[in-house]
Amino acid sequence: xAYMDKVLRINLTTGKSTTExxxxxxxxxxxxxxxxxxxxxxEELKPGVDPLSANNKLILMTGPITGTLxxxxxxxxxxxxxxxxxxxxxxxxGGHFASELKFAGYDAVIIExxxxxxxxxxxxxxxxxxxxxxxxxxxxxxxxxHLLYEELGDVITLAIGQAGENLLTMACISSELYRxxxxxxxxxxxxxxxxxxxxxxxxxxIKIPDIRKFSAAMNKIKREDTMTDDNMWAYSxxxxxxxxxxxxxxxxxxxxxxxxxxDEYRAINSDAVxxxxxxxxxxxxxxxxxxxxxxxxxxxxEGPEYETLALCGSNCGxxxxxxxxxxxxxxxxxxxxxxxxxxxxxFAMEMTEKGIHDFGIRFGEVEKYLTMPTLIATRxxxxxxxxxxxKKMAEKFGGRDFAMEIKGLEIPGYEPRxxxxxxxxxxxxxxxxxxxRAWPAAVEAFGxxxxxxxxxxxxxVIGMQDDNSVKFSAIWCDFWAISTERMAEIxxxxxxxxxxxxxxxxxxxxxYNLAHLFxxxxxxxxxxxYLPARIxxxxxxxxxxxxxxxxxEEYEKxxxxxxxxxxWDENGKITAEKKKALNL
Amino acid sequence: xxxxxxxxxxLKKYADGTELIKFDFDxxxxxxxxxxxxxxxxxxxxxxVQVNGLKKELNxxxxxxxxxxxNPRVAGG
Numbered sequence: 001x002a003y004m005d006k007v008l009r010i011n012l013t014t015g016k017s018t019t020e021x022x023x024x025x026x027x028x029x030x031x032x033x034x035x036x037x038x039x040x041x042x043e044e045l046k047p048g049v050d051p052l053s054a055n056n057k058l059i060l061m062t063g064p065i066t067g068t069l070x071x072x073x074x075x076x077x078x079x080x081x082x083x084x085x086x087x088x089x090x091x092x093x094g095g096h097f098a099s100e101l102k103f104a105g106y107d108a109v110i111i112e113x114x115x116x117x118x119x120x121x122x123x124x125x126x127x128x129x130x131x132x133x134x135x136x137x138x139x140x141x142x143x144x145x146h147l148l149y150e151e152l153g154d155v156i157t158l159a160i161g162q163a164g165e166n167l168l169t170m171a172c173i174s175s176e177l178y179r180x181x182x183x184x185x186x187x188x189x190x191x192x193x194x195x196x197x198x199x200x201x202x203x204x205x206i207k208i209p210d211i212r213k214f215s216a217a218m219n220k221i222k223r224e225d226t227m228t229d230d231n232m233w234a235y236s237x238x239x240x241x242x243x244x245x246x247x248x249x250x251x252x253x254x255x256x257x258x259x260x261x262x263d264e265y266r267a268i269n270s271d272a273v274x275x276x277x278x279x280x281x282x283x284x285x286x287x288x289x290x291x292x293x294x295x296x297x298x299x300x301x302e303g304p305e306y307e308t309l310a311l312c313g314s315n316c317g318x319x320x321x322x323x324x325x326x327x328x329x330x331x332x333x334x335x336x337x338x339x340x341x342x343x344x345x346x347f348a349m350e351m352t353e354k355g356i357h358d359f360g361i362r363f364g365e366v367e368k369y370l371t372m373p374t375l376i377a378t379r380x381x382x383x384x385x386x387x388x389x390x391k392k393m394a395e396k397f398g399g400r401d402f403a404m405e406i407k408g409l410e411i412p413g414y415e416p417r418x419x420x421x422x423x424x425x426x427x428x429x430x431x432x433x434x435x436x437r438a439w440p441a442a443v444e445a446f447g448x449x450x451x452x453x454x455x456x457x458x459x460x461v462i463g464m465q466d467d468n469s470v471k472f473s474a475i476w477c478d479f480w481a482i483s484t485e486r487m488a489e490i491x492x493x494x495x496x497x498x499x500x501x502x503x504x505x506x507x508x509x510x511x512y513n514l515a516h517l518f519x520x521x522x523x524x525x526x527x528x529x530y531l532p533a534r535i536x537x538x539x540x541x542x543x544x545x546x547x548x549x550x551x552x553e554e555y556e557k558x559x560x561x562x563x564x565x566x567x568w569d570e571n572g573k574i575t576a577e578k579k580k581a582l583n584l
Numbered sequence: 585x586x587x588x589x590x591x592x593x594x595l596k597k598y599a600d601g602t603e604l605i606k607f608d609f610d611x612x613x614x615x616x617x618x619x620x621x622x623x624x625x626x627x628x629x630x631x632x633v634q635v636n637g638l639k640k641e642l643n644x645x646x647x648x649x650x651x652x653x654x655n656p657r658v659a660g661g
Contacts, residue, residue, distance in 0.1 A: 229629035232594035233656045241593055245655055248634050442658055446631040478660030544639055 001207050002064040002494045003027060008106045008128060010121060012193050013054060013113030017128045022107045029583065032063030032107065033475035034090045035511035037079035040110065041088065042514060047521045051083040051185070052167055052192040054114035060101065060158075060198070063475040067102035067206050067284070069218040070490055071226045072477040074098060074283030076181075078158075081522075083185035083192075084169035084340075084389065085407040085432040088518040091181035092436075092472055093158070093173065094283040100156045103202025115194040122152065123200040133196035137165060140333035141174040148199050155199040161335030163377040164191035169389050169408070170340035171377075174332060178291075178302030179283075182337040184409060184431050209496040217493055221486070227287055230481045234290035235280065239306035240270035242413075246310065249445040250545030251418035253315040253411075255363050256346035257404050257534060260415040261543035264319025268309045272321045283477065290479055299326040304338075307435075310413030311342025316349060317363030326370055334377035340389060343410035345372050347390045348382075350402060357397040359385065401533040407432035407524070416535050418545035419445040421457040424558045427529040428461065430515035436478060437512075438464035454554045458562035466508030473511055484508075510582040513566075513574055517584055526563075526572040531555055585609055585648030589619070593656045598625045609646065617642040619652060631657045 003022055010017045023040075030036040037059040049055045058080045065073040076098035082089035101109065104125050111121075118133040136144050141161040148157050156175065163171035164187030171187030172180040181187075190196075208214050233241055243265055246252035250260035266272065276296040282289035293302045304312070304324050312331075313324045331338045348359035359382050361368045375383025385393060390410050394403035404411045409432025416423030421440035426433040435441075438461045444451035449460070467484055474491065476482055488499040536552040563570060567578030574584070587609045589599070596603050609619070616633050620642070632639050634653040635646065646652060 229594050229626070230657050231659065233592075233658050234660075236593040236596070239660075241656075242658065244592075245631070245658070248637055248653075249632075249639055436660075439660065442631070446655070446658065448632075481657070481659035 001209055001496050002068065003032075004102060004105050004107045004206070006106050007108045007110060008123070009110045009112065010128070010130070011113045012111065012115040012119065012130070012195060015115075015130055029507070030511055030514070031470065031473035031507060032066070033061050033075070033077040033092070033473040034079070034469060035473035035507070035514070037061035037077050037090055037108070038088055038511065038515050038518060041079060041081065042518050045081060049081060051081045051086065052188060054193070056081050056189055056192070058111040058189050058193065060109040062098045062102050062107055063473060064491065064495055065474050065476065067099040068208065068494065069215055069285060070494065071218065071222045071285060071287055072480040072482075073285045073475065075472075075475040075477055076101070077472065077475055078173060078181040078186055080186060080189040082431060083167070083188045085184060085409050086522055087184075087407060087431050087524065088515050089184040089186060089431050090472070091173075091183055091186050092475060093175055093179055093181040094477065095156065095176040095179045096284045097156045097158055097175050097200065098475070099284040100200045100202045102206060103204050104200055105202065105204050109198070111193065111195065114192065118194045118196050120148070120197040120199065121195065123198070125201070125203055136196045138162065141335050142177055142333045144197055145174075145177060148197060152199055152201070155201045157197050157199045159197040159335075160187045160190045161333055161377060163335045164188055165196075166377065166379050166387070167191050168336070168377065168387050170337045170344065170410075172335050172337045174335050178332050180332065180335070180337070182339065183434065187335045208494065214493050221490070222287055225482070225486060226480055231288055231479065234288040234479045237270045237274070238290040238292050240273040240292065240304070240309060242306040243269040243309055245446050246414065248544065249418060250540065250543035250548075251415035251441060251445050253310055253413055253415055255317050256315060256343075256350040256402060257411070257415060258350070259542050260418050260540045260545040262314035262319065265314065267319040267321055268313040268324055273304070276321065276325075286477065288479060294325060296322045296325050299329055301325050301329040301332065304328040307413050308338040308342065311339050311346070315342055315346045315413070316369060318366060318369060319364075320366055323366045323370060327373060330370070330373035334373050336373055336377055339412050340410040341373060341376065343404055344376070344386050344390055344393070345369065347393060347399065347403060348386055351397060351399050354399070356399050401537070404532050404534065405433060406530065406532070407528055409433045411532070414441040414445070415540070415545065416531060417540050417548045417550050419451045420454060420550050420554065420558070421449075421451075421460050423531050423535060423550050423555055424457055424461045424562060425464070427531055427555070427559065428465070428562055430512065430519060437468055440464060452548060454558045457558050458565050461562065462565055465512050466505055469508040469511035470504045473507075506582070510584065513578065513582050513584055517574055517579075520573055526559070526570070529559060529572060587646060587648065588651040589623070590651065590653040591625075592654060595625060595629065595654055595656050598623045614646055615642065616640060616644050616646060616652060619646060620654065625654060629656060631655045
């Protein structure tokens with residue numbers, strides 16, 4: 001029930017597709033989405049596999065709640081070994097692909113091998129075909145989606161742009177034009193397999209034990225627990241609301257994290273977005289509709305989200321909404337992750353201003369800034385250097401002390417010097433610097449917990465990482481502040497067996513530990529859980545965080561406590577006892 | 585004394601959908617917390633409050649001319 005009990009496996013080298021039952025034992029322990037895709041990858045990938053080789057696998061994974069009336073259940077997990085970090089990588093993407101895949105009859109698609117020529121995958125229920133993508137290769141994701149829509153009719157598509165084709169480690173996968181599986185170079189994994197797009201149409205349904213009871217319960221939960229004060233910020237403003245919050249608490253990354261406030265923040269805040277808002281949009285089964293569709297001047301985009309406003313706005317010294325919208329649109333079309341692209345451009349700007357290497361662009365230079373997405377995605381001119389991403393640029397040209405990355409993944413839009421637990425969350429994230437494994441900024445910078453102490457932060461971060469591991473495995477959207485108790489209640493109704501909050505907390509812990517075990521097998525340990533030197537050594541000088549750094553000894557203290565509470569050794573390795581307790 | 589109250593996002597509903605309200609606030613030594621009570625805004629719905637743009641505690645006293653911004657809780661990121 002609720003699972004389709006069917007996995008589609010495609011071998012691009014042979015062109016063959018097969019189906020197999022979902023591994024129910026694994027589904028019981030890892031649910032779906034993040035957890036289950038990591039389990040398949042852990043079992044099926046050989047250690048040390050080159051992420052851009054035919055031996056890496058790309059997994060599209062739904063969850064038990066996908067395609068049902070459960071609120072905020074529109075997400076799909078896409079996982080592989082990351083070309084950016086060499087860690088495990090699971091991304092989530094909203095829209096309607098996940099539900100459509102389930103309606104076509106599948107819990108998951110596992111893509112192996114490499115096609116000898118560009119292809120796209122077409123799935124219509126039981127019909128599965130690999131078709132030539134010769135006419136699509138070289139095109140942006142937007143044109144690709146339009147052409148496939150014209151050819152195939154009413155389908156939902158995942159596509160890559162030029163960045164994925166050119167194997168950039170900041171390449172994302174796009175769907176419905178403006179939604180992305182953004183991080184860690186997941187788009188390059190598709191590109192490395194010569195897979196331009198995946199289009200799906202499903203005409204089936206999902207079995208629910210007692211549909212009347214389930215439907216009534218979901219409507220009640222939606223009214224009483226989803227469309228509430230805690231969540232309706234997503235509808236009223238969406239993520240742009242966070243610009244003002246970050247500005248006032250001094251954690252808005254500005255000019256490559258040189259400051260935590262931006263004088264021109266009003267040009268890129270939620271009011272500025274709302275002034276050009278044309279429509280609200282939502283994913284499947286979402287009553288919150290967080291997306292803002294905006295038009296300004298000659299450009300339009302669904303967005304910009306907070307991360308884009310922060311990393312491509314203030315962090316590049318760009319206080320110009322129209323420019324940020326256009327930069328966002330170009331990144332989406334070429335399939336560049338805006339967090340990594342914004343960081344990379346900002347790093348190039350600081351390198352140029354400091355005279356370390358001349359990339360020909362400085363903070364706030366709008367015209368040059370707008371040429372960057374195309375140059376980077378196509379590796380042309382200076383874009384060939386920026387396409388390396390921050391870590392490799394620093395290795396090649398210098399600037400290591402202000403290279404804002406962890407494990408090769410560029411840092412999201414929350415300054416750790418004003419939210420110390422955020423630093424720990426970045427350092428211990430399973431895919432490099434990520435704000436989605438845990439987002440303690442919400443309760444530190446934006447809440448009651450002292451952001452400038454290391455006390456109690458390990459426990460805080462672990463709790464969030466484990467809860468989110470369940471959330472992203474079921475799969476719920478991040479924007480519903482759902483409790484573990486509520487998750488257990490819904491899964492019980494849906495799957496016809498009793499779930500408890502305590503059981504789900506263990507499930508979350510198991511999932512996070514499995515992701516860590518994958519990374520451990522790849523050689524990662526404490527030395528990789530670092531923060532950029534700027535965070536340790538440079539004090540911010542403006543706003544609420546003036547005079548603040550996150551001293552290395554305080555960070556190391558949090559990290560040691562984190563390992564201890566996790567049941568890992570001092571070097572960050574999972575102990576035998578912990579493995580046994582979690583059945584790893 | 586005049587103060588300005590700004591209710592962000594979904595919190596506008598506590599002032600009939602108005603985001604920015606200017607009104608007389610005569611009580612002496614009133615705190616942010618008491619201001620929230622006056623508008624029946626549950627503190628559980630508030631992430632943090634700014635007074636004149638700066639993050640302040642709920643027991644912060646309000647004075648004439650202040651602008652008090654009340655931010656909703658946010659999830660995700």
